Amino acid sequence: MTDITKTTPATRGLIPLPEAAARGLLLGGGIATAASAFLAWTWTSEFPGDLTINGYPGGLQWLTFTAGLLTTLFALALYGVRGLGWLLPARNNAPLALAALGGLGTTWFTVIAIANNLGGVVNLEPGGWIAAIASLLPVLGAFALPQEGVGKDSTKESLKAYITKPDAIPAPQPLTPWLERAVITLATILGLAVFTYGIDTEYGELFIGYLFVVVFFTWALHTAGIMDRFSRLVAHNRSFTLAMGFLAAIAFPFTQTDDHYANIGVNILIFGTVALGLNIVVGLAGLLDLGYVAFLGVGAYTAALVSGSEFSTFSGVQFPFWASALTGAAASLIFGVLIGAPTLRLRGDYLAIVTLGFGEIFRIAVNNMDGDSGPDITNGPNGIPAIPDLNFFGFNMGQAHDIGGFTLGRFANYYLLMVLIMAIVVLVYTRAADSRIGRSWIAIREDETAATAMGINGFRVKLIAFALGASLAGLAGTVSAHVTYSVVPTPYQFAGSTPPNSAFLLAAVVLGGMGTVAGPILGAALLYLLPEKLVFLQDKSLLAFGIALILLMRFRPEGIIANRRNQLEFHETGQLDVPEQTTLTDEPATVTKAGA
Amino acid sequence: MTIMTTPVLEARDVTMRFGGLTAVRSVDFTVNAGEIVGLIGPNGAGKTTFFNCLTGLYIPTEGTVSYKGTVLPPKPHLVTQAGIARTFQNIRLFANMTVLENVLVGRHTRTKEGLWSALLRGPGFKKAEKASEERAMELLEFIGLAAKRDHLARNLPYGEQRKLEIARALASDPGLLLLDEPTAGMNPQETRATEELVFAIRDMGVAVLVIEHDMRFIFNLCDRVAVLVQGEKLVEGTSEVVQADERVIAAYLGEPFEGDPGAAEAAEVAAAEAGAEAQSTTSTKGEAQ
Ligand SMILES: Nc1ncnc2c1ncn2[C@@H]1O[C@H](COP(=O)(O)OP(=O)(O)OP(=O)(O)O)[C@@H](O)[C@H]1O
Ligand SMILES: [Mg+2]
Secondary structure: OOOHHOOOOOOOOOOOOHHHHHHHHHHHHHHHHHOOOOOOOOOOOOOOOOOOOOOOOHHHHHHHHHHHHOOOOOOOOOOOOOOOOOOOOOOHHHHHHHHHHHHHHHHHHHHHHHHHHOOHHHOOOOOHHEEEEEHHHHHHHHHHOOOOOOOOOOHHHHHHHHHHOOOOOOOOOOOOOOHHHHHHHHHHHHHHHHHHHHOOOOOOHHHHHHHHHHHHHHHHHHHOOOOHHHHHHHOOHHHHHHHHHHHHHHHHHOOOOOHHHHHHHHHHHHHHHHHHHHHHHHHOOOOOOOOOOOHHHHHHHHHHOOOOOOOOOOOOOEOOOOHHHHHHHHHHHHHHHHHHHHHHHHHHHOOOOHHHHHHHHHHHHHHHOOOOOOEEEOOOOHOOOOOOOOOOOOOOOOOOOEEEEEEOOHHHHHHHHHHHHHHHHHHHHHHHHOHHHHHHHHHHHOHHHHHHHHHHHHHHHHHHHHHHHHHHHHHHHHHHHOOOOOOOOOOOOOOOOOOOOOOHHHHHHHHHHHOOOHHHHHHHHHHHHHHHHHHHHHHHHHHHHHHHHHHHHHHHHOOOEEEEHHHHHHOOOOOHOOHHHHHHHHHHHHHHHHHH | OOOOEEEEEEEEEEEEEEOOEEEEEEOOOOOEEOEEEEEEEOOOHHHHHHHHHHOOOOOEEEEEEEOOOEEEHHHHHHHHHHHHEEEOOOOOOOOOOOOHHHHHHHHHOOOOOOOHHHHOOOOHHHHHHHHHHHHHHHHHHOOOOOHHOOEHHHOOHHHHHHHHHHHHHOOOOOOOOEEEEOOOOOOOOHHHHHHHHHHHHHHOOEEEEOOOOHHHHHHOOEEEEEEEEEOEEEEOOOOHHHHHOOOHHHHHHHOOOOOHHHHHHHHHHHHHHHHHHHHHHHHHHHHHH
């Protein structure tokens, strides 16, 4: 045992400071950052959020405060404070460095935004300067912590070592089942709170600051190994987590006072549901479909035509919702089979191009079916307006209702309906994926030749995937027609600056994580919120997306939420997939060997 | 030996042309029930192409393939459905699926549960899934990979990947198993184990047709061996017959012309090699015992 301690080489930090000083900087800096949020950062309330008041933080200052607080917690965990050990199971530097960087990012972004918006650094009060300096301290501290490899490797490698997740993270102590559930419940509540805060951000700067904090702290938790532990908990309690997720989704409109945010919520759900449908086609069966939004369009148009709108060709017809939902899904299914049957014999790139073409055909056809250039069905570019609100047994979705002291507006009603639809889609997705047909989709994606040689009728199962995906999108489309009052051809295009369009749908799936349930929904939420919140980017938002997507694909090709398969596919980690039991028994064994 | 044998596979006059190249030329071929048949030949002789014609991956330019008397349509999934399963020369596992999932995919043709039953999850679905899993586990026990059921296929060592491919093929309950170079890249012990495995498969009542370059493996294993050279079946017979045939040796050494002064020398080298090989065979056998 003794010679082991001797042989460990003395590690040092990137910034030459004694370890005690580094820790002190982290803790002190974290506290100072949090405290600096209570100062006035600027003299005028022209900058949104009012950062002028001493003693009470506003807007972006709350984010700096949160970041400072979380950095402090991590620093305390590093000191070994009892009860915080779970924050740093591997006692590695990465979570500290990333937390500190998160604080630095939000604070400096705010300070720079103040100077930029108001026209110069003169607009900064001393408090702003103090915050900027205070948020720098933990970063200095973090990079002064001793880190293996510093001094031996190049600076770039050393910097990288500070923010990467270690290979081995000690296995957690098993929790009792009810404790596991308590952790999941807490995480769900926290998730809902964080998500709600993001949707409710009132101005673009706040949203960017929010992204800084969320991204860096999620990343910090990931490198600390907490995310892995959590996904293990989730794997143990799958149905419980799903139920909690839906409870949280249902709870969302009750946390909102402004129906505008419920509108954002319902649009995210529609977008997410369609992305989840696309995930069957792309993520499971591996068919690149570039015209998927057309199926949403088919559903929406079908619902609009049978909605009883006076502008519909069949204005006399008014289906009840369940019937129009089924009609919409069925119409999409038929459209899916019609498109799929001739194209699914193609592979790879050819399929992508052909689906792209068919997607455009839908939009152009709808644009022309106005009675002049084609049959009079869809009113051409004018679309079908004045779609009446849904009515369930006298419950008019278009009106605000008071439920248990909460007021649910029009969009909140539709939001809850969409939660139900999404629940159906999630159920369909998970059940289909974990079955004979789901396995054959994955087999086709992995190796089509081998799959057919194993007796899978490739064309047939691909067509089923295509048709199922299409009908789920159609189902979402029927609600979307009612939410937006009218249907027009423009949103159903390949690419545009606002979702949904085929490119965004695909991006949501890839960005969120192919082949997972939560991934496409998270991706859809992000991709919907970004253009919604960052209106000042305007037409540059597409460029920003492109850059963000390239960066993500460079550094995390498996998407934000990694499917176990994909994670192994993209990173040659070798041993990572060794099933849980083996890792648990293996690790102590090697430790005892080394100790002996 | 012509009495009491029922043919499982009958290929008649199979020809496969790629443009100007004739990879397989009018091959007639039969595999009988309970047989292990070897298919050998130099590189590029058309062995894999012939396999692809048998399994419907290629549509033969001419000729027919029948299984137990019925002519097979050239569609891979229908061929597997009928009862012919295969492995591939370059392993084609579903790399990102687990070991168990790979074998479950092999069960595809012997199960029926479609999308509706997957969505509704009735008792029939659960029963079928359980039965599939049990059968798959049986096969994994059989090839000795049961302990690795949850590993991703891509992370298995090479030899185990080959075995898993065999288990996946067996999962379709075939009457005939086609193995394309099952021991390529294996060490001698693994090759020995594969030999035992093939015998065990035959004892399960599955006829086996195997392509292999390892002559010792082929001659130990096979009841009958066919030699394919430049797309044509040159010789067919028992190991002894094929081993003794000079045309085979010549074909492997590059077919010298009549009266080639090097021919005698080459034959000598080949004979010496064969002798050395026979010797080492006996020695490994001795070690094994
Ligand atoms: N799809 C194809 N298109 C064109 N030529 C092909 C195709 N498949 C095989 N060939 C050709 O057919 C010939 C026979 O190839 P095949 O792979 O069947 O040989 P093999 O006997 O399996 O050889 P090896 O022992 O190296 O595996 C080769 O000349 C090859 O190039
Ligand atoms: Mg070959």
